[in-house]
Amino acid sequence: IQQCFVVLPQKIQLSWPEITRQNKPWSRWWWPGSIVNPADITTNLETYKAAGLGGMEVTCIYGVKGQEDKFIDYLSPKWMEMFTHVLKEAERLDMGIDLANASGWPFGGPWVKPEDACRNINYKTYTVSSGQKLTEKIEFRQMPIVRPVGQKPDISSLNYPISKNRNLQLYAIDQIKFEKPLPLYSVVAYSDSGKIINLTGRVTSERDLEWTAPPGNWTIYALFQGWHGKLAERAGPGGEGDVIDHFSGRAIDNFLKHFDTVFKDYDLRSLRGYFNDSYEVDDASGQADWTTDLFNEFYLRRGYNLGDHLPALFRKDDPEKNARVLSDYRQTISDLILDKFTSHWTHWANKQGKRTRNQSHGSPGNILDLYAASDIPETEGSELTKLKFASSAANVTGKELISCEAATWLNEHFISTLSDIKNAADLFFLGGINHLFYHVTCYSPPDEPWPGFLFYAAVELTQANPLWNDFKALNKYVARVQSFMQQGRSDNDILLYFPIFDRFADSGRRMLEHFDAISPAFRDTPFKTAADLMLSRRYAWDYVSDLQIRNTEVNEGMLQTEGNIYKTLVLPGCKYIPLETFGRILKLANDGASLIFYGNIPENISGWADLEEKNYAFVQLKEKLDFRETGSKDILRQNWEKGVS
Structure with a gap:
């Protein structure tokens, strides 16, 4: 180790920066079923403060079996009463609070209407020759699928949309698609000589195509817009529902208006900001790969009509053209998630004087731009080349804080040691991260028998863990490192x-x-x-x-x-x-x-x-x-x- 010694005048005294709540590590605070009360909230926060945590991120998740009578619906008046108590007590204890903008992840909930839910595109092709009429119906049926984490329901007994059903906590559904005919989006015919005809207006209400093929051999592409069916994962009571269309400005605006309505009568001044977990919309069967206004958005951004090139979009044309049209489509999706979702959300938060903390990884777009569009980019993982995507976006654009979801699932419950967690923290520091959020501290009533409420993918930083008694020592180390990292600026070459x-x-x-x-x-x-x-x-x-x-x-x-x-x-x-x-x-x-x-x-x-x-x-x-x-x-x-x- 090289050492450098500098002789300083005696009157200059070096002192450690004052440790603030922002310098200290924070932790995600899962609320299973939102089974909370003011007294236990206070007890828990005081315990976290004593352990050296600087703040908490409140995220509601699915409830604890056998305690359904204690569930509190997400964003209900009673829930807001609990949350404002958190804010008051955290302010008293000089702790910060962030709030996830959904129960579970990704953004979704019962107030998301079908027209704002995440969409997909389906297509069928038909062939006709000169003088022929298509005898087949132009139609596409969506096949049913249900993916629960809990008890598997009989899909035929469920109502559409899913938010109309009761007892959703019993099922903890991640994805559901109901069998039904899908709405027609577009019909375009392509001849073997290069002619293109838009036939969308020629399809009757009975799904018949009223068109006789001109000279040549024709391939007809019919697009049908469906529903991806992704639901907010692990959502708590009152938070179960469709995930939004991340490529639609209307969808995110309508989603956030619900928070505006709920929050308008409450004092949230001490809330620091809002959180968005990693993009896991497509952690499911199929993908959310479309939005209702895609053709128009594509034309505005790429300068040509995507409907004229559907064979290339679906990789049925010349390989080089396929690659170029597909690239333009994916670039447009990247633009939309940046402009319509991330930027909209950050603008909404900033108008309130709040910050956004965003896990952009996993998105179908340029995550460097998505990280940069949030106030605090957040990463996770254990590869330096991955961690540097978030820190790079922050460094290049001059952001003060870069956070991480730290020690998510190092080992099975209660096996990870403090040295394991420190090793994980040190890797984040090497990756340029300066604002650690542990994963996870699960809310548990103080009188709950051991091991208390737990979350499956967590290192379990709770009072039930034997390492809790020494947890403060690790937090002092993290705070001292972060106190320097947060006051400096990266000096990468x-x-x-x-x-x-x-x-x-x-x-x-x-x-x-x-x-x-x-x-x-x-x-x-x-x-x-x-x-x-x-x-x-x-x-x-x-x-x-x-x-x-x-x-x-x-x-x-x-x-x-x-x-x-x-x-x-x-x-x-x-x-x-x-x-x-x-x-x-x-x-x-x-x-x-x-x-x-x-x-x-x-x-x-x-x-x-x-x-x-x-x-x-x-x-x-x-x-x-x-x-x-x-x-x-x-x-x-x-x-x-x-x-x-």
Whole structure:
């Protein structure tokens, strides 16, 4: 270990920063069935305070069997009475409180109407030839499915929508689809000579197609919009219901209006902020891969009509066209979850003076942008290359706090040790995380027999755990580390471009790909190799997205992002990159920034719109690159005399 000694004047005294509640570790506070009362809330909070916790995140989950008579419905007047008592007592104890914006996860509840619930797309194809009429009905029936965690119900005995049923705690349903005909979304015919005809208006109420095929052989694509059926997982009483459509601004706005209505008569000034758990909408059968306004949103963002290219969307056209149209579709979904969901939610919270804490991982979009759109990005896991997605987004955009769901499921209950938890915490610190949330402290009445109320995926940081008596020592350590990390700013040197468009263009098995860590799909790519190499050689670096690059400038040879400065940008070899991104990167280099092409220069531009024109511009940019020998093996240097912009 290297040591550095500095002689200071005697009058200067170094002192440890004052430890605040924000410096201390916080913990998720599961409320099973919301079986709480004021006296026990106070007792628990005082115990948590004494153990060195700085705050709690309240999240309601499914209830405890045999205690149904004590359940309190989520967001009911009685529940709000309990929650405001939490806020008052936490303020008295100098503790912070966050609130999950749903009971369980993801965002959903009984007030989510079918038109705002998460959707999927289904399609059927039909073939006709010149002069023929289609004799088949244009229809699609959704098949039933029910996935409970508890007792399996007879789906035929359940009412639609699911929120109309009683005793939902008995079933703890994660996903349900009722058998029914799906509404028609679009019908388009494609001829073997390249002609396209929209036939949506030719379908009768009896689902007959009133159309005679013109000359040629025709393939008809009929789209049907269905319901993904995902419900809020592990929701507590009063919180069971459909998950929202994350690609619809109307859906999130209607969802949050319910909170506005419930909260309007209560004093929530001491509430710090709201929490959103990881995107697990598709932790189910199938995917939520559509939204009602998708065709319009796609046209506004990509500049062409997706309905004219359905064979490519469903991978039935030329492979290169399939890749480009699919990439545009996935980019649009990424845009929608950013613009319609995450940004809407953060704006709603900020208007109240609250912060959002968001687990973006698992989303079908660029998680760097989704993390950056929240006030406190939050990660989880045990891989540095995964943790750095959240910390990179915060560093690049200048955010104060980066949180984590820490020690989620290190081992079976009561087996994990304090050293296990410390090792997990240290890894988060190495990943740039400075605001730990333990997973989990489960609410339990003080007089509940051992082991009290527990949650299955948890290290069980409760009074029932033998390590509780020494828990305070670990929390002191975490608080001291975080007290320094939170007052500083990251000083990483390198930006590593995240080549998400290579994944957007990959056929895959499903419509959407979800982004979490560096997935196995990146194995043996220059991107993963560069990340692993820089970690092994102790370089300090952050990921950077296309959007963040577009917001980057050059200042005295340094890369100036929205919230930080960097020395170098690494562009790993990739197959696809947006023309705007590539042009911006070369302009940054031409303006004096240090740029490293690692592996190879990007091969193609992404997307389908204006392909010939954009490809010409892309080739022109690449032709301006003039690399010269440096005398070092495998290293070439750009000749900047003629520039590249």
